[in-house]
Amino acid sequence: MNKQKATLLLADGTAYHGTLIGKPGTNGGEICFNTGMTGYQEIYTDPSYTGQIIVNTTPHIGNYGVIDTEVESETALISGIVVGSFSEIHSRIDATSTLQEYLEQNNVTGIADIDTRKLVRHIRSKGAMNAIISSEYDDIADLQRELDKVPDMAGLELSSQVSTKEPFYYGDEKATVKIACLDFGFKLNILRNLADRGVYCKVFPAKTSAAEMEEWNPDAYFLSNGPGDPAVMDYAVDTVKEILALNKPLFGICLGVQLLARACGIGTYKMHHGHRGLNHPIKNLQTGKSEITSQNHGFNVTKEDVENHPDVEITHIHLNDGTVAGIKHTSKPAFAVQYHPESSPGPHDSRYLFDDFLAMIPN
Ligand SMILES: NC(=O)CC[C@H](N)C(=O)O
Numbered sequence: 001m002n003k004q005k006a007t008l009l010l011a012d013g014t015a016y017h018g019t020l021i022g023k024p025g026t027n028g029g030e031i032c033f034n035t036g037m038t039g040y041q042e043i044y045t046d047p048s049y050t051g052q053i054i055v056n057t058t059p060h061i062g063n064y065g066v067i068d069t070e071v072e073s074e075t076a077l078i079s080g081i082v083v084g085s086f087s088e089i090h091s092r093i094d095a096t097s098t099l100q101e102y103l104e105q106n107n108v109t110g111i112a113d114i115d116t117r118k119l120v121r122h123i124r125s126k127g128a129m130n131a132i133i134s135s136e137y138d139d140i141a142d143l144q145r146e147l148d149k150v151p152d153m154a155g156l157e158l159s160s161q162v163s164t165k166e167p168f169y170y171g172d173e174k175a176t177v178k179i180a181c182l183d184f185g186f187k188l189n190i191l192r193n194l195a196d197r198g199v200y201c202k203v204f205p206a207k208t209s210a211a212e213m214e215e216w217n218p219d220a221y222f223l224s225n226g227p228g229d230p231a232v233m234d235y236a237v238d239t240v241k242e243i244l245a246l247n248k249p250l251f252g253i254c255l256g257v258q259l260l261a262r263a264c265g266i267g268t269y270k271m272h273h274g275h276r277g278l279n280h281p282i283k284n285l286q287t288g289k290s291e292i293t294s295q296n297h298g299f300n301v302t303k304e305d306v307e308n309h310p311d312v313e314i315t316h317i318h319l320n321d322g323t324v325a326g327i328k329h330t331s332k333p334a335f336a337v338q339y340h341p342e343s344s345p346g347p348h349d350s351r352y353l354f355d356d357f358l359a360m361i362p363n
Pocket residue numbers: 048224225226227228229230253254255256296297298299300
């Protein structure tokens with residue numbers, strides 16, 4: 001076990017001292033916490049966490065190692081991890097490497113031996129803020145200088161940086177249903193869920209226009225999850241407006257719901273500390289049933305704007321705080337959710353949303 005020291009400094013001046021894990025260095029981002037009891041590898045490789053330091057509330061991390069294929073994107077784009085107890089050994093027979101090796105390979109600097117319960121209570125009361133992890137500096141003035149370089153998540157556009165540079169295909173090319181997918185930072189399990197239902201996907205870079213995608217003559221459109229602030233993504237909002245004008249089925253997940261909302265003139269806002277975990281309860285207002293869901297978001301759709309909108313209604317609400325968890329357009333075939341039906345990690349309660357989407361596509 002690497003016993004090099006590391007320091008975590010929060011933007012409000014709180015410092016935590018622990019042990020370096022992953023790659024030695026200095027890295028900053030917005031600190032947020034995920035309450036999932038499992039699935040650290042999928043969480044670290046979810047591109048929506050780009051620019052963020054993840055605190056795992058599960059106290060023991062690393063104990064089942066890493067499997068190369070169990071990823072949500074090719075690499076971990078996170079700015080760091082903060083854990084309680086870190087295990088450099090693992091006991092899963094199929095594991096291809098230790099988490100320590102994986103973090104080093106993916107240039108992730110982390111800190112272990114932190115009282116994550118205390119830290120999470122701090123973030124929960126003070127709200128989301130920037131932080132820095134360093135194994136190089138322990139002097140607060142040095143750390144503060146590095147922390148000052150970290151941009152605020154509010155107002156940050158990140159999707160175009162993580163999106164595919166070239167279009168690519170996913171699924172069965174002989175499938176009769178074709179779905180154009182806008183990549184703002186796709187989680188792979190969304191594509192797996194679409195392909196498993198027998199459709200052919202073409203994934204387009206974030207800045208592709210609807211006219212360009214129409215050249216492929218898709219039957220429907222999909223808006224992916226992704227990092228950053230939807231309020232500074234006018235390029236994508238304009239594309240969603242163009243897609244809505246086509247009257248083809250449209251489904252969006254997480255950032256996708258925020259972009260659909262903004263395309264309809266509904267606002268989005270930065271939450272106090274967001275929702276990240278695997279057991280978030282939501283209620284489907286159309287069926288009256290509740291679902292336990294996987295979530296990862298720090299922004300949300302403004303509820304009053306939806307309530308006052310003549311053509312958009314709330315379909316799902318978050319049962320912990322009443323925030324908007326899903327919306328649909330009442331005169332266009334478009335709907336989206338703020339949570340993750342593809343889970344990975346997380347429960348499968350909401351997989352029906354993929355079936356609902358495909359049922360909207362005429363035969
Ligand atoms: N998972 C996502 O798509 C996240 C969307 C957005 N970046 C947010 O934090 O709210």
